[in-house]
Amino acid sequence: MRIRCPYCGERDNGEFSYLGDAAPVRPDGMEASPQAMHDYVYLRDNRAGEIRELWYHGAGCRAWLVVTRDTRTHAIGDVAPARDVAKARTETSRAATPAGSASHAR
Incomplete structure (x- = not known):
């Protein structure tokens, strides 16, 4: 592959290490x-x-990547830097948050 x-x-x-499914979103630990944490981890x-x-x-470049792969054929589709995917996910999440809702200070 x-x-x-x-x-x-x-x-x-062989140059890459597989971590797992990129779909789960980590719950806010606080x-x-x-x-919810059990479900996320296991x-x-x-x-x-x-x-x-x-x-x-x-x-290679030591970058984290999000790879779209068909598990039936192992065909690779899209490959994107994980930071770009995470940034898009964050922007989508912020856009979905109703105005005036409480936010956590970090």
Whole structure:
């Protein structure tokens, strides 16, 4: 399997480390219930088809990537820097937050 790194070009998957599913969103540790944290850490869907996964390019540019891969064929679709995906997720989340709602100071 070959992964197209946005920084280094196409590389063998041996240069990368697989982390897992990129879909779960970590609950706020200060506000989340123990059950919500348990579900986040231990419960994952194992579905067939296209999924988004986290990969680390340790033998190359050391970037974290979100790879869209078909689990039935191992065909690689889109590959994007994880920070771009996280930034888009944050912007979407902020846009969905109603105006005037309480926010946490960080």
